[in-house]
Amino acid sequence: MRSFYDYILSQRQARSNTARSRLCEAIAQDSQFHKHDSSYHRISSYLEDYGDYVETMDVFDLLWEDYLIATKQTDSKY
Numbered sequence: 001m002r003s004f005y006d007y008i009l010s011q012r013q014a015r016s017n018t019a020r021s022r023l024c025e026a027i028a029q030d031s032q033f034h035k036h037d038s039s040y041h042r043i044s045s046y047l048e049d050y051g052d053y054v055e056t057m058d059v060f061d062l063l064w065e066d067y068l069i070a071t072k073q074t075d076s077k078y
Helices: 004-011 019-029 040-050 057-076
Strands: none
Touching: 004 019, 004 057, 019 057, 040 057
């Protein structure tokens, strides 16, 4: 299964200034982020505890939903 971090890297948009793109960029720059994790609980707990760059967890939740959809589509190809 593709990690959430890998999904985030694929969603970065350098010229965009949306809450979504800012969160993707901040996660990509976070050297302590759980790069190989795919657990909603562990990642959301990390962001709540250490992700001072997170404007709102609603953006994370939307990214997570999109990640699950993308992962399901990718997994079903194999």
